[in-house]
Amino acid sequence: MFDDKTPQRTSIAQLGEFGLIDHLTKNFQIGQPSTLKGIGDDAAVLDFKDKKVVVSTDLLIEGVHFDLAYMPLKHLGYKAVIVNLSDICAMNAVPTHITVSIAVSNRFPLEALEEFYQGIALAAKQYDVDVIGGDTTSSQKGLIISITAMGEADHDDIVYRNGANDNDLLVVTGDVGAAYMGLQVLEREKQVFQVNPNAQPDLEQYTYLVERQLKPEARKDIKPLLAALGVKPTAMIDISDGLSSEIMHLCKQSGTGCNVFEEKLPLDPQLINVCEEFNIDATTVAINGGEDYELLFAIALSDFDKIKGNPNLTVIGHMTKESEGLHLITRANMKIPLKARGWNALGEEK
Amino acid sequence: MFDDKTPQRTSIAQLGEFGLIDHLTKNFQIGQPSTLKGIGDDAAVLDFKDKKVVVSTDLLIEGVHFDLAYMPLKHLGYKAVIVNLSDICAMNAVPTHITVSIAVSNRFPLEALEEFYQGIALAAKQYDVDVIGGDTTSSQKGLIISITAMGEADHDDIVYRNGANDNDLLVVTGDVGAAYMGLQVLEREKQVFQVNPNAQPDLEQYTYLVERQLKPEARKDIKPLLAALGVKPTAMIDISDGLSSEIMHLCKQSGTGCNVFEEKLPLDPQLINVCEEFNIDATTVAINGGEDYELLFAIALSDFDKIKGNPNLTVIGHMTKESEGLHLITRANMKIPLKARGWNALGEEK
Known part of the structure; x- marks a missing residue:
């Protein structure tokens, strides 16, 4: 309702699954020294050396977690990343990598997904995390977003939920x-x-x-x-x-x-x-x-x-x-x- | 159609989100020495030492990737894990960890999710991978499964898609x-x-x-x-x-x-x-x-x-x-x- 929807509508079916992934992820830059291989193989390859690895994942469902009536897609992409990075920060770790999977119904034109991925890319850039993989598929209803975030920390820096003491x-x-x-x-x-x-x-x-x-x-x-x-x-x-x-x-x-x-x-x-x-x-x-x-x-x-x-x-x-x-x-x-x-x-x- | 549906129907709403996660994941055992912390904090904590880490993720949507008319939920859970482990194997790496997120509509009783997680647990056991995290939420329609798999390998063992030569x-x-x-x-x-x-x-x-x-x-x-x-x-x-x-x-x-x-x-x-x-x-x-x-x-x-x-x-x-x-x-x-x-x-x- 607040965003100025572009009138362009390119059907995602025109691109195909692999074409769509390539198109949406082609501008992602790899910045983390630990990323040996990002998108483009069966799996990403990472090298954390002597750091510990923290992993968290979230699933966001249209109509349950967000309403596109007032959530512009670029903001949604940005927020979907933030939601996951926050969990990494909560371990006192530094976010380093994310995977981004989406399922979309055919009511979403390519331009809408581009806007969403612009938000993903902006968050990745701001927070210095690499987008290293994901999946793109169709949904029966609405937009579904699944992000897994990874981060790194020295062993002694990691903070769990269970260490508080009386009087803290x-x-x-x-x-x-x-x-x-x-x-x-x-x-x-x-x-x-x-x-x-x-x-x-x-x-x-x-x-x-x-x-x-x-x-x-x-x-x-x-x-x-x-x-x-x-x-x-x-x-x-x-x-x-x-x-x-x-x-x-x-x-x-x-x-x-x-x-x-x-x-x-x-x-x-x-x-x-x-x-x-x-x-x-x-x-x-x-x-x-x-x-x-x-x-x-x-x-x-x-x-x-x-x-x-x-x-x-x-x-x-x-x-x-x-x-x-x-x-x-x-x-x-x-x-x-x-x-x-x-x-x-x-x-x-x- | 082939599975003998149990008549029990416990509403998942009775358990709440955290209760549901606890209930479904309480039997998962941690077996990998690299798992320092599995389910139960903001993020899992892993220690891969000098191994490289491979990461892959897949999103499976009811009606697009599977049909519950002939796919028993236990098999679906098992297969959802396999789909992801296969990508890890394709890097010539050893699968070690998975996260499992699901979104379900309220037509699924608790017993159905238990069956699904039995399949997840069986695959995790058979393949010696730890379930280290996930998310459980509601969907507007059908069952949505997002799994991220991780594995480890020595640097020299990893095989990419791009190394083949003429005459191979x-x-x-x-x-x-x-x-x-x-x-x-x-x-x-x-x-x-x-x-x-x-x-x-x-x-x-x-x-x-x-x-x-x-x-x-x-x-x-x-x-x-x-x-x-x-x-x-x-x-x-x-x-x-x-x-x-x-x-x-x-x-x-x-x-x-x-x-x-x-x-x-x-x-x-x-x-x-x-x-x-x-x-x-x-x-x-x-x-x-x-x-x-x-x-x-x-x-x-x-x-x-x-x-x-x-x-x-x-x-x-x-x-x-x-x-x-x-x-x-x-x-x-x-x-x-x-x-x-x-x-x-x-x-x-x-």
Whole structure:
């Protein structure tokens, strides 16, 4: 609805499967020294030398994970890469390679796929990852995207979910909730558009939220930042499924409880304004919203001075003994059990 | 139609996304020494030491790549793994790891997914590969499977598509065409079943063909076999997209032509009988059929004595100068241009 669709329509069937792959991937550059062979054989060949390899994969389905009514294809390609790189960053590793597979119904002309791959290529360039393979096929319905991301790290740098200790501080990068409210704004504009297709959406006061939804970034900067600060997290996780559910994962796998302080949650001023406009509680959005590609991690209390005041990092609480449970301490100093109502592609609460 | 569907139906929504992943993957064992961390964090962590890493990925869509009318889910899970391992074997590498992502519509009960994952687990066990990650989500229509396979090899063992020379011999493993005719048999039985649901298919005389279609194997045995024979192929490729199209890939990337001899094509006797019954030319099936997870490779002429008489390997022709083109020499000694009409998921000839 917001993108200016080009009138050109070249049928993908004209190119054939191999022609299509060649066409879409011909501009991808190989930049990683570890890539010995990228696209063009039965498999890519990589040489990680003495680095450890991290691998993550995600499947994105039209109508479940994205809506092309307000998601331009170039943004979608970019975001599909980011979603996967975020998981690599959450291991405190450096993203290096991705494979990109798509299935498309014949309603997509070649030009649409080109736009999608432009987004893939842009993300690959920005994040310095090589596109080393993939598959292109037809779907019975809609667009299906499957990306596998790989990264590398020294053994001692890798951070798992299960290493947090009682009394560790709980830290989140960036701010939370904006991507979810960006989606609410876009959903509202879609309703308006359906009633009046001539309405021009005015998104000026929502730019940050919409950008967080449509063009998120992965926190590739956190690994070097933490290294520069001399801090190694004890446990780390990506919070794209929702802050509260990921706090629960971190605590469960580390065998800890936690106290999270409502007043410490990092909220963008635009989020607060728009939550008021939508009459939604900003704290609920912040802890349950999801799609913020930020990192949540635990650090030793003794490292507090090293991160204090860094604009990228916010201490939102601390770990406790497992027996104490998981709690949110409200502004009114009420202690309430932390509940996960994270985003769930299977459509129900956990 | 052939499988005995269990009447149990547990809704996958009851489990939730994380519960579902936990449930389906809880029995997967880690066997590879290179797996430092499998399922359960943001990403798996692997240590390949001084081995090179090969990576391949495939996307399988219900209604495009498989038909659940005659493909039992356990077989489908098994085959989905094989499809990917075959690409690893085609690099002369050893498969080590897979990620498995699925999207399912809500018509699939939990028991169906369990059956599918039993097939995944069986293949993983048989081929000694670790399932190290994946994603489980809902689809708008049908079953979607995305698998990424990884393998390892010493640098000097890896075989690409582009190393064949003029005068090299062209060798294929196993036999060709059977998987395609197995599909024709199953399609015919499906038609019969649709007319008369009480008809019991008698597949006794088609067992080999049907097995090649429903439960193919990847040629993990070829790497050690060639090593034992003291032969390193100059170029290699998986022929699951059809023998002729893959011969063309091998020649194009190696900069050669070739002569392939019709009388040398390895055909199973059951294939010949069934092609007669179906009134289809067996040579056409053999070179264009596809879905035979066999390997095609080139070797130096001087290595002929080493492979001669091996029941797994058949010399089907030889490379020529590129300028001589690609030809099939018929039984009647006619030289006709080799054409690719390989399997193409986008539905047209290349």
